[in-house]
Amino acid sequence: MARVRKTVTIRDVAEDAGVSLQTVSRVVNGGPNVRPQLRDKVQAAIDRLGYVPSLAAQRMSGSRSYIILAINDRERTLADWRERRGTDWVDQMLLGGILTCSKHGYRMMVELVDTHSDHVERELGAALSALQPDGVILTPPHSENRLITALLAERAIPFARIGSDAPGAGIRLTMGDAGAAHLATTRLVQLGHKRIAMIAGPSQYSLSGWRIAGWRRALAEAGLPDEGLLEVGDFGFDSGIRAARTLLERNPDLTAIIASSDQMALAALEVARERGLDVPRDLSLVSFDNTPIVRFTQPPLTAVDQPIAETVARAIEHLIARAPGAEDGEVIEVAAALVERSSTAPAPDRG
Amino acid sequence: MARVRKTVTIRDVAEDAGVSLQTVSRVVNGGPNVRPQLRDKVQAAIDRLGYVPSLAAQRMSGSRSYIILAINDRERTLADWRERRGTDWVDQMLLGGILTCSKHGYRMMVELVDTHSDHVERELGAALSALQPDGVILTPPHSENRLITALLAERAIPFARIGSDAPGAGIRLTMGDAGAAHLATTRLVQLGHKRIAMIAGPSQYSLSGWRIAGWRRALAEAGLPDEGLLEVGDFGFDSGIRAARTLLERNPDLTAIIASSDQMALAALEVARERGLDVPRDLSLVSFDNTPIVRFTQPPLTAVDQPIAETVARAIEHLIARAPGAEDGEVIEVAAALVERSSTAPAPDRG
DNA sequence: ACCGATCTTGAGAGCGTTCTCAAGACTTGT
DNA sequence: ACAAGTCTTGAGAACGCTCTCAAGATCGGT
Numbered sequence: 040m041a042r043v044r045k046t047v048t049i050r051d052v053a054e055d056a057g058v059s060l061q062t063v064s065r066v067v068n069g070g071p072n073v074r075p076q077l078r079d080k081v082q083a084a085i086d087r088l089g090y091v092p093s094l095a096a097q098r099m100s101g102s103r104s105y106i107i108l109a110i111n112d113r114e115r116t117l118a119d120w121r122e123r124r125g126t127d128w129v130d131q132m133l134l135g136g137i138l139t140c141s142k143h144g145y146r147m148m149v150e151l152v153d154t155h156s157d158h159v160e161r162e163l164g165a166a167l168s169a170l171q172p173d174g175v176i177l178t179p180p181h182s183e184n185r186l187i188t189a190l191l192a193e194r195a196i197p198f199a200r201i202g203s204d205a206p207g208a209g210i211r212l213t214m215g216d217a218g219a220a221h222l223a224t225t226r227l228v229q230l231g232h233k234r235i236a237m238i239a240g241p242s243q244y245s246l247s248g249w250r251i252a253g254w255r256r257a258l259a260e261a262g263l264p265d266e267g268l269l270e271v272g273d274f275g276f277d278s279g280i281r282a283a284r285t286l287l288e289r290n291p292d293l294t295a296i297i298a299s300s301d302q303m304a305l306a307a308l309e310v311a312r313e314r315g316l317d318v319p320r321d322l323s324l325v326s327f328d329n330t331p332i333v334r335f336t337q338p339p340l341t342a343v344d345q346p347i348a349e350t351v352a353r354a355i356e357h358l359i360a361r362a363p364g365a366e367d368g369e370v371i372e373v374a375a376a377l378v379e380r381s382s383t384a385p386a387p388d389r390g
Numbered sequence: 391m392a393r394v395r396k397t398v399t400i401r402d403v404a405e406d407a408g409v410s411l412q413t414v415s416r417v418v419n420g421g422p423n424v425r426p427q428l429r430d431k432v433q434a435a436i437d438r439l440g441y442v443p444s445l446a447a448q449r450m451s452g453s454r455s456y457i458i459l460a461i462n463d464r465e466r467t468l469a470d471w472r473e474r475r476g477t478d479w480v481d482q483m484l485l486g487g488i489l490t491c492s493k494h495g496y497r498m499m500v501e502l503v504d505t506h507s508d509h510v511e512r513e514l515g516a517a518l519s520a521l522q523p524d525g526v527i528l529t530p531p532h533s534e535n536r537l538i539t540a541l542l543a544e545r546a547i548p549f550a551r552i553g554s555d556a557p558g559a560g561i562r563l564t565m566g567d568a569g570a571a572h573l574a575t576t577r578l579v580q581l582g583h584k585r586i587a588m589i590a591g592p593s594q595y596s597l598s599g600w601r602i603a604g605w606r607r608a609l610a611e612a613g614l615p616d617e618g619l620l621e622v623g624d625f626g627f628d629s630g631i632r633a634a635r636t637l638l639e640r641n642p643d644l645t646a647i648i649a650s651s652d653q654m655a656l657a658a659l660e661v662a663r664e665r666g667l668d669v670p671r672d673l674s675l676v677s678f679d680n681t682p683i684v685r686f687t688q689p690p691l692t693a694v695d696q697p698i699a700e701t702v703a704r705a706i707e708h709l710i711a712r713a714p715g716a717e718d719g720e721v722i723e724v725a726a727a728l729v730e731r732s733s734t735a736p737a738p739d740r741g
Numbered sequence: 742a743c744c745g746a747t748c749t750t751g752a753g754a755g756c757g758t759t760c761t762c763a764a765g766a767c768t769t770g771t
Numbered sequence: 772a773c774a775a776g777t778c779t780t781g782a783g784a785a786c787g788c789t790c791t792c793a794a795g796a797t798c799g800g801t
Contacts, residue, residue: 046519046522046757047519048756048757048758049757049758049759050757058780058781059780059781059782060757060758060759060781060782061759061760061780061781061782062779062780062781064758064759064760065779065780067758068759071778072777072778072779072780073779073780074778074779074780077779077780089512089515089519090519091515091516091519091520092519092520092757092758093449093450093519093520093522093756093757093758094446094520094521094522095445095446095447095449095450095455095522095756095757095758096446096450096756096757096758096759096786097757097758097759098444098446098758098786099444099446099447099450099756099757099758099759099785099786099787099788100757100758100759100760100785100786101758101759101760101785101786102758102759102760104446116485117485117489120481120482120485120699129481129484129485130471130480130481130484131471133480133481133484133500134467134468134471134480137500137502138468138502141502146499146520146521147499148497148498148499149484149488151488151489151492161440164440164442165440165442168397168398168440168441168442168443168444169442169443169444169445169497170445170497171397171444171445171446305686330682331681331682331683332682332683332685332686333686334683335656335683335684335686335687336686336687336688337687337688348471397787399786399787399788400787400788400789401787401788409750409751410750410751410752411751411752411787411788411789412750412751412752412789412790413749413750413751415788415789415790416749416750416789418788419789422748423747423748423749423750424749424750425748425749425750428749428750443787443788444786444787444788446786446787446788447756447786447787447788447789448787448788448789449756449788450755450756450757450758450786450787450788450789451755451756451787451788451789451790452755452756452788452789452790453788453789453790
C-alpha cells in the first residue's frame with residue numbers, strides 16, 4: 040500500500056523556500072515587487088514540490104474563482120442528445136471554452152437551464168451562488184432573456200451574450216449571421232439562381248431576423264424578389280419538411296433554398312427527393328451550422344460554418360482578461376464562412 | 391443602477407432563523423438530530439433568502455468538492471473537433487455526466503490531457519490539485535494508463551475506468567463490447583452471410599480485443615472461418631479505406647463487414663462505392679458508435695449504439711454514492727444495443 | 742422524583758488562499 | 772549624511788463552511 044500523499048499547500052512551499060506565505064502567493068500570481076533572486080528560489084520550491092494552488096481556497100480568499108460558466112438550454116440539448124442528433128452547440132462551446140480557459144488558467148463549466156420554466160432565475164441563481172463564476176456565457180435563447188441578464192447584472196457578474204440583438208448590459212457577440220446569409224445568397228445569385236427561398240428560424244431568435252435581413256439585402260441588390268419565398272421553422276427536421284413542401288408547391292420555379300439549420304436542410308433534401316428533384320441539378324441547397332452530419336449526406340451539403348468555438352473563445356477572453364474594448368454593450372462580430380460542397384450548382388437551364 | 395446584492399451566506403440564514411451556523415449547516419446537509427420544528431424554520435429562512443452553499447467554502451472546510459472530473463484525450467478530441475467530425479465521446483460523456491451529477495448536487499468538469507506526452511502526470515496532477523475532485527472518470531486510452539491510475543491511487547481519489555481490461559484499482563466499466571460484436575455478427579449470420587470481416591481498432595485499446603473476441607466467438611458458433619477476415623485500423627477514416635480495400639481484394643466472396651468505428655464504416659461504404667458494390671445488396675455493413683452521422687449516409691448505417699452516456703452515469707453514481715458493490719476492482723457491464731438501419735440485408739444469392 | 746443515557750444545539754477551531762497594512766531595507770535628491 | 776520616498780517582505784485578519792467537542796435539554800426506567 041502506497042502511503043497517501045498529503046496535498047502540497049502554499050505553506051509547504053513557504054517553509055521549503057524559507058519565506059512567508061505572502062511571498063509565495065506573490066510569485067504564484069506574478070505579483071510585482073519581488074526580487075528576482077527570491078522569486079527564483081520560490082519558483083524552484085514550487086516546481087520541486089509540484090505545488091498548484093487550490094481553486095477552492097483561491098475563491099474563498101475573495102479573489103477570482105477561475106470558473107467560466109456556459110449556459111445552455113436544457114430542453115433542446117437533451118432532445119438533441121436523446122435523438123443522437125449531435126449536440127453541436129454543446130461540444131463546440133465546450134471545446135472552444137476548454138481550450139481558451141486552460142490557456143488562461145481558467146476552467147469551463149456547462150450548466151443546463153430550462154428556458155421556459157418560471158424558475159429560470161432560481162435555477163440559474165443557485166448555480167451562480169454555488170459556483171461563483173467569474174464570467175457567464177449565454178447562448179440563444181438565453182442570451183435574449185431579460186430575466187437572466189438582469190440577474191447577472193444584479194450580481195455584478197460579467198457576462199457575454201452570443202447571438203442576441205437585445206440591447207443592455209454585457210458584451211455581445213454575433214457570428215455574422217446577416218453577412219453569412221448575404222454571402223450565401225449572393226453566391227447562389229452568381230450561380231444564376233433567380234428564385235432563392237429561405238427557411239428561417241423562429242422569430243424569437245435574433246439571429247433569425249439577421250439571416251432574413253442578409254438574404255433580403257442580397258436579393259434586393261440583385262434585383263430579385265422575395266415574395267412568397269420565406270418560410271419559418273423551429274430549427275427541427277419536421278418543421279423543415281413542412282416549410283420545404285410549402286415553398287416548392289407555391290413556387291414551381293424555385294431553384295435554391297437556404298435553410299437556417301442543418302436539420303431543416305436535411306429535411307429540404309428529403310422533400311426534394313420525394314418530389315423527384317435532383318440536388319444540386321434541379322435544386323441547390325445551403326444550410327446553416329455545418330455540423331458533422333452535413334458532410335455525409337448525399338450529396339454533401341454546402342453550409343455556412345458557424346464559428347461557435349471561436350466566438351466562445353473570444354467571449355471568454357473578453358470576460359477574463361477584460362480585454363481592451365470590453366465595454367458593456369460592445370458588439371463583437373466573428374465572421375462565418377461558407378463551405379461549398381456538392382449541394383449547390385448553377386441554376387438549371389429553363390429552356 | 392440596481393444595488394449589487396451581497397452574496398447570501400450561511401451566517402445570514404442563521405441570523406434570520408435565530409439559530410447557530412452549525413444548525414443551518416445540519417439542515418442543509420440533511421444531518422440527523424434536528425427537531426422538525428427547527429428544521430422547518432431554518433428551511434423557511436433558506437428558501438426566503440435563496441441561500442445556496444458556496445462550493446468553494448464547502449470544499450475548503452474539508453468536506454467534499456462536489457466535482458467529478460472526466461479525463462479525455464486532448465489530441466484525439468481536438469482532431470475530431472477541428473475536422474468537424476463530431477466529438478462523440480465528449481458530448482455523450484458530458485451530457486450523461488451533467489445530468490447525473492446535477493441529480494446528486496455534483497458538477498462535472500472535463501479535462502483534456504495529452505496521452506503521449508511524458509508529462510501526463512504533471513498535467514493531470516495539476517488538475518487534481520487545483521480541482522480536488524471527489525472522483526475521476528477515465529476513458530480509453532487513459533483508462534489503460536498505469537501512470538494515471540497509480541497517480542489517482544496515490545492521492546486516494548476514487549476513479550472509474552471505462553473500457554479497460556487492465557486489472558488494478560478503481561471501478562471498471564465496459565460497454566459490452568464483446569457481447570455487442572457477438573450480437574452484430576450473429577445477426578449477419580442469421581441474414582445468411584458466410585464471409586463476415588471485421589475492421590478492428592488498434593490493439594492498445596482493450597475494447598478492440600473484446601470486439602474481436604465477440605466476433606470470433608460468433609463465427610465459431612456458426613462454424614464459419616475467420617482467416618484473412620480481420621484488419622486493424624486506428625478508428626480513423628483513412629485507415630478504414632485501407633482496411634476495406636485489403637479485405638475486399640483478398641476476399642472476393644466477402645459479403646459483410648463490421649467496422650469498429652463510424653469513421654471506418656463510412657470509409658468502407660466509400661470503398662464499396664468505388665468498387666461498384668451496392669450497400670446493402672452486395673455488401674452489408676455494421677458500424678460501432680452510432681454517432682449522428684451514420685443516420686444520414688446513403689444508406690443509413692446499421693450500428694452498435696455505445697451507451698456512453700449511460701455508462702458515465704453509472705460510473706458517477708458509483709463514484710459519488712459509493713453505491714453498494716462499488717468495491718475496487720469491480721467490473722460493471724452496460725449493454726450495448728444494435729440499431730438496425732438500411733446497410734444490412736440478406737446475403738446476396740451466389741447463384 | 743432521580744440518575745444516567747441520548748438528543749439537540751452551539752462555540753470555536755481550522756481548511757488554503759489572498760487582502761490590508763505596517764515595518765524594515767534600499768534609493769534618491771540635496 | 773539626512774530626510775523623504777519607493778521597494779520588498781511579512782504578520783494577521785478574512786473568506787464561508789464543516790468538524791470536533793462540550794453543554795444543556797429531554798427521555799426512559801426505577
